[in-house]
Amino acid sequence: MRIKRLRIAGFKSFVDPADLRIEPGLTGVVGPNGCGKSNLLEALRWTMGEASAKSLRGAEMEDVIFAGTATRPPRDFAEVSILAELPTADGVEETEIVRRIERGAGSAYRIDGRDVRARDVALLFADAATGAHSPALVSQGKIGAVIAAKPADRRAMLEEAAGIAGLHVRRRDAEQK
Ligand code: ATP
Numbered sequence: 001m002r003i004k005r006l007r008i009a010g011f012k013s014f015v016d017p018a019d020l021r022i023e024p025g026l027t028g029v030v031g032p033n034g035c036g037k038s039n040l041l042e043a044l045r046w047t048m049g050e051a052s053a054k055s056l057r058g059a060e061m062e063d064v065i066f067a068g069t070a071t072r073p074p075r076d077f078a079e080v081s082i083l084a085e086l087p088t089a090d091g092v093e094e095t096e097i098v099r100r101i102e103r104g105a106g107s108a109y110r111i112d113g114r115d116v117r118a119r120d121v122a123l124l125f126a127d128a129a130t131g132a133h134s135p136a137l138v139s140q141g142k143i144g145a146v147i148a149a150k151p152a153d154r155r156a157m158l159e160e161a162a163g164i165a166g167l168h169v170r171r172r173d174a175e176q177k
């Protein structure tokens with residue numbers, strides 16, 4: 001999977017819609033402390049289905065919505081869109097994944113304009129060997145956590161990296177039926 005574009009509106013410090021094209025190769029995000037570098041990565045992780053507000057440095061999920069500043073009022077919703085290129089049997093295909101949260105209404109997900117469940121988004125990224133908990137996304141302070149991880153947790157990281165994490169979700173589903 002290759003992420004081609006990230007569109008962020010009302011998420012944390014990204015109050016005005018921001019459109020980021022991500023070119024092939026290595027991308028660096030640089031800027032002074034507090035300018036929003038971690039928020040950018042969190043927007044990506046959030047859209048991939050991150051369910052823990054704490055791991056997004058908030059108390060509740062609604063804390064990701066722009067909370068206002070001295071000069072700007074707070075927003076009522078946050079929306080992030082990922083345009084990704086996914087491999088198919090005969091080439092690649094573009095897919096847009098959108099997550100939106102509204103105050104008092106919770107999160108909603110769309111894949112290519114269709115309303116879907118959080119688990120559909122999680123499966124899409126699990127099959128592509130990436131996702132909210134992918135070892136490809138290393139947050140500040142995460143290195144220490146990897147070193148201190150229990151073997152079972154480390155196995156989960158390896159399975160995610162190997163692209164087989166989605167199989168466990170499907171097996172649990174099958175066992176319940
Ligand atoms: P560092 O270099 O220190 O790691 P950074 O570039 O990663 O900094 P972030 O942590 O991404 O910076 O951004 C922090 C900023 O985001 C703070 O100014 C904080 O007030 C702002 N912020 C976080 N959540 C919200 C929110 N819900 N609404 C408005 N601003 C927010």
Ligand code: MG
Binds near residue numbers: 037038039140
């Ligand atoms: Mg940071």
